[in-house]
Structures are given as C-alpha cells and as structure tokens.
Amino acid sequence: MARHTTGGTPACLGDLRALSFVLEALDEGTDAWRAVQVAGHLGGAAGDLTPRLSKLLAEVDFADPSQSMSANALVSALRELGDPAAAPALTGAVVAAVREEQWHSAASALNALASFGPGSAFAPEVVRPLADAEDLHVRAAATEALWELESDAADVVPRLVDLLDTHRQQEAAEILGRIGQDAARALPRLRKMLTAGYEWTRVCAAAALWDIGGDAEARAVVETLLAAWAENDATSNHVLACLSRMGPAARPALPRVREELTLLRRSGRYHSISHDEELQAACRAITARL
Template identity: 55%
Template sequence: MYAPTTTLLRTFHDVLGARVPERTAVLAEQLNSPDPGSRLDAVRMSGELMRTWRGDHTRLLLLVADQLTTADQEVAIEAAAVLESCHPIAAPAREALAAHTGAQRAAHGPNVWAAPQALLRRSHQEAVRALARLGDARALPSLLAALDSDVDAWRAIQVAPYLPQAADELAPRLCDHLRRIDLSQQRTEMSANAILSALAALADPAAIAVVADTLGTATRLKQHQITRSALKALGAFGPAAAGVQDMIRPLTAATDAHVRPAAVAALWAVGGDLAEVMPLLLHLLDDPITFHISDAADLLGEIGPPAFTALPRLRTLLTHGYDWVRVHCAAALWEIGGEEEAPAVLDALLRAMAENPATANHVVTCLDRMGPLAAPALPLLREQLALPRRGGRFQSVDHDEELQRMSRALIARLDPPAPGRSALRTA
C-alpha cells in the first residue's frame, strides 16, 4: 500500500536532509492524512528519519504512537515496528504501547499473540516486542503466552533479554525450548543461538545445567556456533558455573576459530584462575586472526593490573595495521598499566576514532575511564557531537544514543562550565 505522492515526498525529504524540524513538520501533516497509504508512507519515513539523523524526536515518536490505534492494521503494524527499531529513544511511546497491547488482550483474550487473524496477530506481536525492548514488564504476559503456546515463539525469544526482572519466569521456559531442539539439524542453529543468548542476558543460574548439556551435545556434534554461544552463556553465569570447568577446559585448544577465544573467556569467568588463563591469552595475542587479538585484549583489560605480563605485547600491538586491534589493545593497556600508559593509549584512541568513526563507542568508553587524562580528546568529542547524522558502530540508534550520552557526560566532566558560562557550549 503506497500513496500516489510517495516518490515526490521521498524526494522532498532527501532535499531537506538534516533539517529535522522541517522534516518532522512535513511528516506530521502526512501522519494526519485521512489516506491510509499516505500515513503508512509517513510512518516508514519517520522511522528512516529517526534512525538516520540525530535530534529531539519526541514529537515524531508520539505521532507514530498515535497510529497504533488506527483502524488500518497495516499502518498500526508498521507503527509498532518503527517504535521497536527505534527503541533506545522510544520511551515517550511507552504508555501508548502498554495501553494498546493491554486493550488488545482485553478485547481478544490472553492468547491474542497467537490470534488466527494474521494482521491482528502481527499488530499485537510488534507492539509487544516494542514494549519489551523498553524493558517494560507489561509485555511479559504476551511473551509468556508465546513461549507456552510455541506460536511465533522465536519473536518472543528475541526480546526476552530486555526483561531481566522476569528471569524467574522466562528462563525456565527458554530452557524448555532449548531442551526440545534437535541440535543435529543444521537448521536449528539459529534458534539455539537465540535462546542461549537470551539465557546469557538473563543470567539465571537455574539454567546452568541445560546450557551445560547443550554445550556437551554441540561439542560432540561439532556445531561450533552453538558451542560458542553455550560458552558465552556459561561465562555470563560466572563462578556459579564453576562446576562445568572440566567441560570448558578442553575447548581452549579447539581448532574452530570462534570456539577457542570463547572457551578462554568462559574459563576465566567461571574459574578465575589467572595462572591458567594468562598463557592462553598471551597465545591469542600472537595469533594472526585479528578478532582473537581483540578478544584477548578485552579479557586482559577485564583482568586489569594482575595481567601486567601482557604489557609489552600490548604496547607493540598499538602499531598493528588494523584500527580495531589498536583500539582494543589500547583499552587493555590502560586498564592494566594505568597512568604510565596514558600518552600512548590516548594517541592510539584518537587516531583510530579520527580514521574510523565506527570505533567511537569503544574509544569514548575508554576515554571515560581515563578521566582527566582524556582532556586532549575534547575537540574530537565536540566535533563528534556536532555531526547531524548518527554515528558510532553501525551508525545505529542504540550505538549513537550511547555515544552521544557518554560524550556529553565526559565533556561535562573534563570541561565543566564556569559560573555564568552557559553549559550549552558542551552540547
């Protein structure tokens, strides 16, 4: 469903570019159109605007949320989908989403998630997912219904990690789904990985046994991606999963490129034996595979000063040809060596961020930890905030919003406004 004016309006929006207030005004008119096709176009264009350009999108979010209750189900579905995709900034739509999903449950029963009418089912599911991504427990009844009925359960599994406060209800059901998966079938890999990822986020120790069983089966069947996901989940449980160290330990020598660093990380997380993991990490630092180096550097940074034997190698890696390796190693160097390493760390971070803006989230996270020693980064931080288009990793809403938040907070700490001086200078 499209309106006759679609092409013309898209061209107009392209011409307006970064002029967010003007584009919002145009979209507001489109969203008030009596024509469902025009409103559907406007909802889609609103999503594109909010995902691409920075700015205060509160008005647009509320206007899109108003479309949830429209009589046209296609428009309502698209509105909920846009709010889900923009969830890091969608808090203004929270009450509208909760009211909409609650009204649907009241009108169509507690199993509306699995309603036989395709459009109603999709409309409810999209709105519930958007609400769940906001961490709102009012999404929980429908997610539990999805997991219990196994109707489109995968859509509920994807958003379960956003409700850690409901881990006691979600984790047992997720474990149940995981037990029923036939890991010998290649097509089940995506489902198993999604469940393991959700269990890792919920971190309920009650899931350790089924995750350990999954690890054993996946290892035996050489399902490497599932093995990696199970290792990550066990690592998320920390010392509570210490009883599975004997399963993890052999995998630190696995031939699969993804399994080996995941096993080392899990072994440290559940066992915390520095003497055991340091040789493994130093070996990964010497690996030609770049993500092995980055993964090892991240874990060394987590260990901190006790990992001092890695300092010489990390210093050398600041000249590596791949910017992401330099960023991860610089962050580890700071966490282990502290102030003495600050000049080299700062130089590596600022060069990487200038050359590859996608590294900005990682860079700013490390700068934040460096505190006053990060002051030379102020010009680059201000330059980053002045950009109208979203930045950070993947230029996504979530990474960009986090980048803006951290950058503003860091600027405020490094250069607080003097009395009588406007704080707007740091915006």
C-alpha cells in the first residue's frame, strides 16, 4: 500500500504526508521509479530527498543507454527540488554523460545546474569547455549555465548570437532576452528572425527583442506576436507572457486580448485546462492594467 501511494495524488500535490512512502520506496529500491517521478513535487522535503536522489544519480551507468530515462527522471526531480546541494551529483552526471556521449542527458544535467544559479559556483570548470561542444544541445545548455553561474554577458552573448544561426535558435533567443540590455548586439539578428517561416521562432525572437530593446521595438513585437497567435493558437501562452511584460506598449493588442476572454472554447498550448486557465488569467491582468 505504501509503495503504491508514491505515485498517487498526495505526492503530486506536494502533500508532505506522502513523504514517508516516497522515502521508503527510495530506500528499499522497490518501486523507486515511482518515487522519483513524484519527488520533485515535495520541495518542502528537499533536505531528505536530495541526498537520496543524488546517490541514485551517481549510481547511473551512462555507458548503458537503457538507463538514460532513469537518469533524466532523477535530474528532473533534483531540478524541481531546487536544492543546490544536488550540484555535485549533477556535475558528476554531466561529466559521465559527456564521456559516454549521452548528449541529451548531459544537456539536461547542465540545465538543472543552471537553474541553481551562482549557488553552483564551482561548476564552471566543468561547464565552460562544453560551451564549445560540437553537440548543439549541449553547447546551448552549457552557455545558458555559464550565464546563470557567472552573469558575464561579454562572454556569453557572442556565443548565443552564434547559436541564433542553428536549430537551437529559439533557446538562444530566450536566454538573450533574460540577459536584457547587455545583449544589444543580438538585436539585428533577432530582427531578421521576425521573418522566419516558423511561428514559434518569430514569437521567441519578438519576446527577446522586447526584453532587450524595449519601447523602440514595441510595434514590430506586437505585430509579430499577434500574427503568430492568429496562425497558431498554441503560441498564445508565450504571446500573452510577453504582452504582460510590455505593459502600456501592448495596448495595440488589447482588442485581441479582450476577444480571447469571450471565447467559449479552451485555448492555450495543447488546449489543456492549466494552460487555458493561465491564458485567461493573463488576459484578465492585461485588460485590467490597460
């Protein structure tokens, strides 16, 4: 009964009453995979869970491709817990995954390290060489980690601008947007991306343009976001997130935002309940402000 409970609703809702069952499953190894799947939801128990998950991650044999799913689940759970104490285990996972050319697992572990920010300050020695990796997934993840760990725009921005000419361009644009005004050298390339054939590329470029260039880019940003939204409703959550950040500059989009609130169907990415509710909340917030 206890082990079966690890995969149930209480743990997924962050209910710490499920903790004893999760710990039992991790310690005994029976149904541990169920416990790993829900452990990330129990952030209030990171002190108990992080050492156990870190130990399991250290035991993964990255030479065995069949273990990649387990590795990625452990990395995901540690990232969700957000405990910087997991950084040594994640760094070890990066090294092991790279050694065995398990690029997806290496990138996932790098993304988790990046989420901890400067608390993982010892990690750049491992991360920096990977910012020049041949695998673009790893290179993008390592570059993001360098930014989060060191906040050195002069080092990171040129790397990200180069990535704008690869299939990791959307990821690069998102990171450039987080950097903000210090990424101004990326503006010309991002403007060119507004004419891309893929609407998701245009949305990512427009959002980055706003976050970097501000009011000077507002007209092109709003036009691009509205066009992408009309073309593909799945972009709506990302579009509304950017419009929310724009404040008064988003006023030209207000008629479309109001229209969204009148629709009787679900919208948002995947038309899921959570994304629709997120979309509706953003629309209401924007209309209230404007």
